[in-house]
Amino acid sequence: MKKRVLVIEDEPxxxxxxxxxxxxxxxxxxxxxxxxxxxxxxxxxxVDLVMLDLNxxxxxxxxxxxxxxxxxxxxxxxxILVSANNDLEAIRxxxxxxxIIHKPFDLDxxxxxxRTHSGGDNFI
Numbered sequence: 001m002k003k004r005v006l007v008i009e010d011e012p013x014x015x016x017x018x019x020x021x022x023x024x025x026x027x028x029x030x031x032x033x034x035x036x037x038x039x040x041x042x043x044x045x046x047v048d049l050v051m052l053d054l055n056x057x058x059x060x061x062x063x064x065x066x067x068x069x070x071x072x073x074x075x076x077x078x079x080i081l082v083s084a085n086n087d088l089e090a091i092r093x094x095x096x097x098x099x100i101i102h103k104p105f106d107l108d109x110x111x112x113x114x115r116t117h118s119g120g121d122n123f124i
Contacts, residue, residue, distance in 0.1 A: 002028040003118045006047040008038050008064065009082070010056045014103070018051060018082070018110075025111055027118070035059040039067070042074050049118045051101075054083040054091065062095045069096035078117035 005022050009015035010033040019029045030046065032038050035056065041047055050068065054061035061081060068074045081092055084103040092100050101113055 002026060003048045004028045004030065004046060005049045005051060005114065005118070006038060006041060007031045007051045008035065008056065008061070009033065009051070009053040011053070014053075021107060021110060022051075022114065025114070027114070033057070035064045035067075038064070042068065042071075042077065047077060049114065050077060050079045051082055051114070052079055052097070054081060054085050054088075062091050065095035065097050080113055080117060 005027045007015055007018050007022070007029060009018060009031070015031050015033065019031045022029045030041055033056070035058065052061045052065055061083070065079050065081065068077060068079055078098040080099045080101055081088060081097045082101045082103060082105070085091060088100045088102060098117055099113055101110055
């Protein structure tokens with residue numbers, strides 16, 4: 001079965017670009033722009049990795065990351081923050097994210113980070 005990556009990004013063009021990159025690499029992608037639906041997908045055990053933007057409408061990505069890392073049934077899921085925020089390293093440390101990718105990102109760097117946190121293989 002393909003590894004499942006949840007992309008939470010409220011900018012449609014960026015979300016679509018990330019989804020296409022991941023699908024080309026063989027991942028199954030769930031792309032959402034809201035954290036409410038994302039929480040349901042996470043608790044339904046439908047996600048292996050989360051790519052999370054910080055600047056979302058409604059709940060921000062930092063709060064969502066802290067939520068994921070604070071839940072006993074979710075904290076094992078790797079979270080990669082994807083943002084142009086200058087304080088991304090500090091935010092990662094505060095919310096417990098596993099890694100960061102600065103926007104704009106290099107495509108090879110993006111895929112390398114995903115492979116690292118998905119076990120290096122897109123199939124489980």
